[in-house]
Amino acid sequence: MDHGRPTRRALLATGLALATAGCTDGGAQSPPTPGGDPGGGPSSPPTTPGWSDLEVSGGLSRPGQAGYDPSTLLYNPRFSPAPQAVAHCRTADDVAACVRHAGRTGTGLRLRAGGHSYGGWSAGDGLVADLAGMDAVELAADGRTARIGAGARLVDVYTALGAQGVAIGAGSCPTVGFSGLTLGGGVGVLARSFGLTCDQVRSIDVVTADGTSRTVDAGNDPDLFWALRGGGGGIAAVTSWTVAVRSAPRVTVFFLRWGLERGADVLAAWQRWAPTAPRELWSTCKLLRNPADGDRVQVSGAWTGTAALDLSGLLAELPPPAANTHRTLGYLDAMLYEAGCSGLDAQACTARALDGAHRQPFAATSSMLGTELPQAGLDAALAAVRELRAPAGLVEAGMSFDALGGAVADVAADATAFPWRTALATVQHTATWSGPADPGPFDAVVAGTRDALTPWTGTAAYVNYADAGQPDRAAACWGGNRGRLQRVAAAADPDGVFAFPGGVRA
Structure with a gap:
């Protein structure tokens, strides 16, 4: 076992390359539209915004002014927002002022937290309320x-x-x-x-x-x-x-890797083992194409139990992995490890995550794995990844199966708006690339791997892995909870002040 600090290659291999590892998970309150905003916003006729009437404690930045830098608003550089103004909010009163301004003028409003919205919906062409100053x-x-x-x-x-x-x-x-x-x-x-x-x-x-x-x-x-x-x-x-x-628990993090040719076998063993393992054990199985680091299938995860980590239920069915590492860490160190930030403090971790090497453009979509894939589905998953047509500039593409079950399934499907409580796993389909490129071929890559699973997964999706091109997105994301969610949204915001293209009413 290798208990040392992982190398850069190991970080990539363990799924810590930030985009493909789920580093785009969420991050926008009003969580794709390059350079624009095709819809959403109040339904009442807009008036010309009087920006001098909007006062927030962190100040207001408009085009040409200090502090106005749209390139920093969104994590995914495939998008190029150009808002009319950015309000730097520090208090709830600042947010309230932005909401009242949007309602009064009809200006489209976006609320930005981390800026990781898959659809680029953390920013638009109206007013962005940047909440970064509200981080206590x-x-x-x-x-x-x-x-x-x-x-x-x-x-x-x-x-x-x-x-x-x-x-x-x-x-x-x-x-x-x-x-x-x-x-x-x-x-x-x-x-x-x-x-x-x-x-x-x-x-x-x-x-x-x-x-x-x-x-x-x-x-x-x-x-x-x-x-x-x-x-x-x-x-x-x-x-x-x-x-x-x-x-805070002690956490044992682990990583296993095989060649991609073993993908169907590893995924088959993983889907039988992971969702019913002790609830202290979470894991992910990834099928990945990576021209630079090699194609592979990998399983990684985290164990918070008091006994020693036991992976025999998975490994008994498989050939020995080419890599097999684990290490036990305190809670904070484990979370930094999962973030690819071992040995860094929060400030250095943030700077690393936002540097040019990690803010690569990406395309993404999702599925929900409700039941185990049969052999035909396993073969289809492997073929979709092994045979995908890699566009020029591709860094990495593939599927990530993240285990659910355990405490997730303890909650009824209608107890919160998240409906997929009995699913075995979420499936994230991603493609990252370097340099300027047409996103279209990469969108086609992720749509292709998703569609390969559709005969077995159906159209269900995870809202935080937002895909603007997904048909009937509201039904895909909220299933049987859609009707109630739409009614609540209409009652809470009858004029659509918070409406945006990825919302339940879009």
């Missing part, structure tokens, strides 16, 4: 809950909580916004033991479409509370979250 993380005096600002990034949340010996289950990409992740449900590396991130929410501070600030929970506006846990945004502006925390 405060542990309650009793140590049972924490209040997390709407602009906090995951690395900041993990650092603040881990330093006080408590933990929350969330995603792996360090710069994803906690808000966007949670609004979509929140699949992460501790999901099977902690539940979805939205399952850990106890109350939410919001600004509603009328510009009013209030707190919602199970007893105060339960419909809105329900919708904001898995509904994907576009209903109200979250300003902070109160979440349950628990004692």
